[in-house]
Amino acid sequence: MTQDTFMGYVRPDGRVGIRNHVAIIPSCGCALRAAQMIAAAVDGAVLIDYHEGCGITDADMELAKGWLTAFGRHPNVIGSVVVGLGCEGLDPHDLGARVAEGWAPSETLVIQEQGGTRSTADKGIAFARQMVNAAKTMHREPCPIAALTIGLECGGSDATSGMAANPALGEFSDLMTAQAAKVILAETSELLGAEHVLRQRSASPEIADRLIATIDACEAFLKSTGEDFMGKQPSPGNVRGGITTVEEKALGDVRKGGTSPIVDVLAYGDPPTLPGLSFMDTPGNDLTSVVGLVAGGSHIVTFTTGRGNPMGNPIVPVIKITGNPQTYAKMTDDMDVNAGLAITGEKTLAEVGRDIYDLSLRVAEGQLTKAEALGHGEFMILRQGPIY
């Protein structure tokens, strides 16, 4: 097999980036407006739309700080401006210091120290412009596919997801893992009922046990609410699209991972360390799951959707793949790949998987996905505890 390459940015820490974004990171919802003003004013700056940072448990605060740090130090980010208010729980100076431990420049501005929203925004805009200018001398060079981390996600599923888009994405996953890329399967609550498949797919009995324990813990946590899954897993749109039960959804979902063994089980937002297919414990909620995949270092998220979900991410391109030919025709502005061709018989699943692979390399080299071109930058982070 030939070793494929793509043109990427090799960072001083040895990791490879595929975009040059400046991340504007608020440390709490009260700093969001100033952060928005900075991101809106600077071409090349993106808003990390974080709303919490205050009145949450210490455990949630620490985890959120880690995931925001992971965004600031993501290889697609070439500089960060952390914007704090000054009285919030999530200390912006500490967050800024953690981000600054990476290779890229980072500045921290605190609204109550700077004298308000306007002066904070003006200073942030100047910092962000300097960072964007510094990136202009960066150039791409050939990189192995093994440098890539790919997140697998599905959202707004219908019956075509399990029949076409997810198995085609499985073909893509196999092409990626054959090149020693890191690929991440996720969405724990969408795997109830597919445990026998996952056990078979695990690289060792120990990995299988960890994976099943993760699913069991998720099931117990969700059932502790006293509510049935119905209406959440599957969602009302899933049901209209023909999916009846969480088991049926799971058996379709698990096909995203292809046929290579599952080599590791990761906590939400943790980066994979081994080449091949890993599993990350994320919720089925798409925004939250994608943020976990990106905090874990995904360069690209490949996202299957039967009903048609348009969401993106601020720092990572999201490739939309629909298995529903009607959705592709109706939502062509949002959909990158028509896996419905495997339902109409115009292409095989393997051919669609190869199309996704070829597109992902073009995207890695700079081609914008539909979600990027539309400016989608949705952001929602996991929280387990209450808001005080």
Added chain:
Amino acid sequence: MRNALKLHPADTVVTMIADVSAGEQVIWDEGLSGVEALDAVSFGHKVAVVAIEAGSRVMKYGASIGMATEPIAVGRHVHVHNLKSVRGAAKG
């Protein structure tokens, strides 16, 4: 002309890849005669291809996708009205 997909030989349902009206044939293998739809069934939805007893497992992808809540005749639409998750209930 094929208008449904059977994803595994052990499956007791097929999935429509075109809308079907009651009385029309559901065909997943052009070499077989298929079954007659007893209900109108939309694209993406399931049709029983063998008789399924109440309380027994409904099979798709070669695995259980839940339990029949009533007897399901060949050709019936299989969905939330006659199929229930075993895994997703808060109690039991």
